[in-house]
Amino acid sequence: MKKIVELKNVSKSFDGELVLDHISLDIYDNEFLTLLGPSGCGKTTTLRIIAGFEQADEGEVIFLGEEISAVPPHKRNVNTVFQRYALFPHLNVFENVAFPLREKKVPKAEIEQRVNEMLALVALKGFEKRSVTSLSGGQQQRVAIARALVGKPRVLLLDEPLAALDLKLRKDMQQELKNIQKATGITFIFVTHDQEEALSMSDTVVVMSEGRIQQIGTPIDIYNEPKNAFVADFIGESNILDGVMLRDRRVSFSGHVFDCVDAGFELKEPVDVVVRPEDVDIVPEDKGMLKGVVTSVTFLGVHYEIIVDIDGFKWMIQTTDFVDVDERIGLFIEPEAIHIMKKSEYSGMFGDYSSFSMELDEIGELEQIEELGELTEPDEAESEKSE
Amino acid sequence: MKKNASRALTLVQRLALAPYSVWAVLFIVVPLFFVAYYAFTDQQFRFTTENLARFFTATSQITDEAGTREVHTYLLIFWRSLKLAVISTVICLVMGYPFAYMISRASARTQSVLITLIMIPMWMNFLIRTYAWMTILQDTGILNGFLGLLGLGKLHIIGTESAVVIGMVYDYFPYMILPIYSVMAKMDVKLLEAARDLGCSPAGVLRRVVWPLSLPGVISGVTMVLIPSISTFYISQKLGNGKFYLIGDAIESQYAANNLHFAAAIAFILMIILLAGMAVMQRHANRRAVA
Numbered sequence: 028m029k030k031i032v033e034l035k036n037v038s039k040s041f042d043g044e045l046v047l048d049h050i051s052l053d054i055y056d057n058e059f060l061t062l063l064g065p066s067g068c069g070k071t072t073t074l075r076i077i078a079g080f081e082q083a084d085e086g087e088v089i090f091l092g093e094e095i096s097a098v099p100p101h102k103r104n105v106n107t108v109f110q111r112y113a114l115f116p117h118l119n120v121f122e123n124v125a126f127p128l129r130e131k132k133v134p135k136a137e138i139e140q141r142v143n144e145m146l147a148l149v150a151l152k153g154f155e156k157r158s159v160t161s162l163s164g165g166q167q168q169r170v171a172i173a174r175a176l177v178g179k180p181r182v183l184l185l186d187e188p189l190a191a192l193d194l195k196l197r198k199d200m201q202q203e204l205k206n207i208q209k210a211t212g213i214t215f216i217f218v219t220h221d222q223e224e225a226l227s228m229s230d231t232v233v234v235m236s237e238g239r240i241q242q243i244g245t246p247i248d249i250y251n252e253p254k255n256a257f258v259a260d261f262i263g264e265s266n267i268l269d270g271v272m273l274r275d276r277r278v279s280f281s282g283h284v285f286d287c288v289d290a291g292f293e294l295k296e297p298v299d300v301v302v303r304p305e306d307v308d309i310v311p312e313d314k315g316m317l318k319g320v321v322t323s324v325t326f327l328g329v330h331y332e333i334i335v336d337i338d339g340f341k342w343m344i345q346t347t348d349f350v351d352v353d354e355r356i357g358l359f360i361e362p363e364a365i366h367i368m369k370k371s372e373y374s375g376m377f378g379d380y381s382s383f384s385m386e387l388d389e390i391g392e393l394e395q396i397e398e399l400g401e402l403t404e405p406d407e408a409e410s411e412k413s414e
Numbered sequence: 415m416k417k418n419a420s421r422a423l424t425l426v427q428r429l430a431l432a433p434y435s436v437w438a439v440l441f442i443v444v445p446l447f448f449v450a451y452y453a454f455t456d457q458q459f460r461f462t463t464e465n466l467a468r469f470f471t472a473t474s475q476i477t478d479e480a481g482t483r484e485v486h487t488y489l490l491i492f493w494r495s496l497k498l499a500v501i502s503t504v505i506c507l508v509m510g511y512p513f514a515y516m517i518s519r520a521s522a523r524t525q526s527v528l529i530t531l532i533m534i535p536m537w538m539n540f541l542i543r544t545y546a547w548m549t550i551l552q553d554t555g556i557l558n559g560f561l562g563l564l565g566l567g568k569l570h571i572i573g574t575e576s577a578v579v580i581g582m583v584y585d586y587f588p589y590m591i592l593p594i595y596s597v598m599a600k601m602d603v604k605l606l607e608a609a610r611d612l613g614c615s616p617a618g619v620l621r622r623v624v625w626p627l628s629l630p631g632v633i634s635g636v637t638m639v640l641i642p643s644i645s646t647f648y649i650s651q652k653l654g655n656g657k658f659y660l661i662g663d664a665i666e667s668q669y670a671a672n673n674l675h676f677a678a679a680i681a682f683i684l685m686i687i688l689l690a691g692m693a694v695m696q697r698h699a700n701r702r703a704v705a
Contacts, residue, residue, distance in 0.1 A: 078611060079610075080607055080610075080611075099610070099615075100607075100610040100611050101610050101611070101612075101613045101614055101615055101618075105611075106611055106612065107607075107608070107611045109604050109607070109608060110604075111602075111604060113602065113604035113605050113607070113608040114608075115605060115608075115609075115623060115627075116627070117626045117627055126609075126612050126622075127612040127613045130612065130613040130614055130618060130622070131613060174612065175611075175612075178612065178613065
C-alpha cells in the first residue's frame with residue numbers, strides 16, 4: 028500500500044504547553060483512519076498540522092513523499108470538513124460547493140456538472156438555490172462534505188463532523204460517510220472522541236492521549252488487544268486488575284491463578300489484566316473461579332449491567348441472566364477472555380468500578396480524562412464503600 | 415408563553431418603551447413635519463413650491479481665473495458638498511477598512527487598546543478638535559513650523575479643499591472604523607480557514623469571504639461618514655476659511671437671515687436625496703448578499 032501522509036517525530040506546543048509529543052504516523056492511500064482520544068489529546072492539532080493551519084515545532088510532515096511544512100493550506104491537496112461546517116453564509120448551496128472550483132477558474136459548464144454530481148452524491152439535489160442558513164444541521168453537514176470533496180482532494184480531513192448532530196442522524200451519517208469514502212476512494216482522516224464511532228467506521232484507529240499515540244490498529248485489534256490501561260478503558264468497558272505473570276499462559280490475579288493465551292512476558296512480571304464485562308460468565312458461587320457479592324444491577328434492554336464486589340475490587344459484568352442485589356455469585360473466565368498488558372504510566376488509573384454510576388459515566392464522556400482520573404481516586408472510592 | 419411574549423408586548427415592555435416613544439415623537443417626528451411644513455409654505459404660511467424651485471433655479475455670477483460665469487447657485491453648492499463628502503468618505507474607507515480588519519484579527523487585549531485609541535478623540539469636543547486642526551494647518555501653524563525645521567518648504571493648506579477634507583476625515587474616521595470592526599470581529603475565524611482550505615490565497619480570502627461578509631459594516635460606515643460630512647458647515651467655515659460654501663453653510667446662513675422657509679426647503683431636499691441614495695445602496699447590498 029502506498030503511503031500518502033507521513034508524520035515523523037512531530038511536536039507542537041502552545042504557550043509552552045506540549046500538545047503533540049513526537050508523533051509518528053503513516054497514513055495509507057484509500058484508508059479510513061480515525062484519530063481517537065479525549066479532548067486535549069492532540070488529535071485536532073494533528074489534523075490542523077496536516078491541513079496546514081498549524082506549523083509543527085519539530086519533525087516532518089510528508090505528503091506523497093514531499094516535505095510540505097512550508098506549503099500554505101491553499102496549495103495542499105487536502106480539504107477539511109469543519110466541526111461546525113463553516114459554510115459561507117453569503118452564498119447559496121450551489122455556490123458554497125462551487126467555491127473551490129471558481130477559485131481554480133474551472134470552466135462554467137464543468138463547474139455546473141461537478142457541483143451537481145457532488146450534490147447528488149450527498150443527496151441534496153434540488154437544494155441548489157437554497158440559502159445555507161435555512162438548512163438543518165444534517166443538510167449543512169452534507170453541503171460541507173460536498174464542498175470539501177468537489178476539488179478532488181487526495182485526503183479529506185474531518186474534524187468531529189458529527190458531534191453537532193443528534194444520535195439518530197449521527198448513525199445515518201456514519202454509514203453515509205463510510206459509503207462516500209468507498210465510492211470516492213479518497214483517504215479520510217477522521218477526528219472523534221466517540222469510541223463507538225471510531226470502531227464502526229474506521230479501517231485504522233489511532234488512539235491518542237496527552238499528545239502521544241497510545242496505539243495504532245484495526246478496530247478489532249484495538250478492542251481485543253489494547254496496549255495499556257488507557258486504551259482498554261477508553262475503548263469500551265474494562266475491568267483492569269493488577270496481576271503477575273507466573274509463566275507463559277499462566278497469570279495470577281485476584282488471588283487466583285488463571286490460564287490465559289498471552290506469552291512472552293518475564294517470569295513474575297507485574298502486569299495489567301483486562302477482562303471485558305461481556306466476557307465473564309456468572310456461575311453458582313461454589314463453581315466460580317472468583318466469588319463475590321452483587322452490589323448493583325442496571326437493566327439496559329439487551330443485557331443487565333451488574334457490579335460485583337470481589338474482595339473490595341468492583342467488577343462490571345454484562346449478562347443476560349438475572350441476578351439480584353446482595354446475591355453471592357461465582358465468576359467463570361475463559362482463557363481467551365483474559366488479556367495481558369505491560370504495566371504503563373496509566374496502570375492503576377482505570378478499570379475499577381468502585382465509584383461507578385451511569386450519570387458519572389455520561390459526564391465522564393464529556394468532561395474527559397480529568398473526570399475519569401477523579402473517579403478512581405482512592406479517597407472517593409473509600410467514601411463510596413463506607414456508604 | 416415565550417411565543418406570546420414575542421407577538422404581543424407585555425405591559426412592562428410597553429412601559430419600558432414609553433420614554434423613547436415620547437422622545438421620538440417630540441424630537442424626531444414633529445420636527446420632521448415642521449421641516450416639510452416650512453419647506454412647502456411662504457412667509458404667510460400659504461402653500462407654495464417656490465422654495466423648492468428656488469433651490470434648482472437660483473443663479474448667481476461667479477468670477478475666478480476662468481472668467482465670469484452664470485451658475486446655478488445651490489446646485490453648485492450641493493455638488494461641491496457631495497464631492498468633498500465623497501472624497502472624505504472614500505479616504506476614510508480606504509484607510510479604515512484594512513485597519514478594522516487588522517484590529518479584528520489581533521489579540522483581545524490589543525483589540526481593546528486600539529479601539530480605545532480610536533475613540534479617544536471622540537471624547538473631545540468636536541469644535542475643539544476642529545480648532546486644533548486650524549492651529550496645525552495654518553500658514554504659520556504647527557505643520558509648517560515642523561516642515562520649516564526640516565528645511566522643507568511651506569505648505570499652504572488652510573483655506574483649501576484639502577483642509578476641509580482633512581477635517582472631515584479626522585472628525586468622522588471613527589464612525590467608519592467602528593461599524594466595520596464590529597462586523598469583522600463577529601466573523602467566524604473558521605470561515606477564513608475554510609476559504610484557505612478550499613484554495614484561496616490570503617488575498618482571495620479577503621475578496622471572496624471577508625469583503626462580502628463585511629458589507630453591512632461598510633454600508634453603515636459609509637452612511638455614518640457621508641451624511642454628517644455632506645451637511646457639515648462648521649468644518650468648512652473654520653478650515654476652509656469660509657471660501658467653500660457647503661450645503662450646510664447655505665442652510666445655516668438662510669436660517670441666520672431668518673429665511674426659515676427656504677432653509678427648510680434646502681434641508682428637505684438634502685434629506686430626500688440622501689434617503690434615495692441610501693435606499694439604492696441598501697438594495698444593491700441586499701442583492702449582492704443574496705446572489
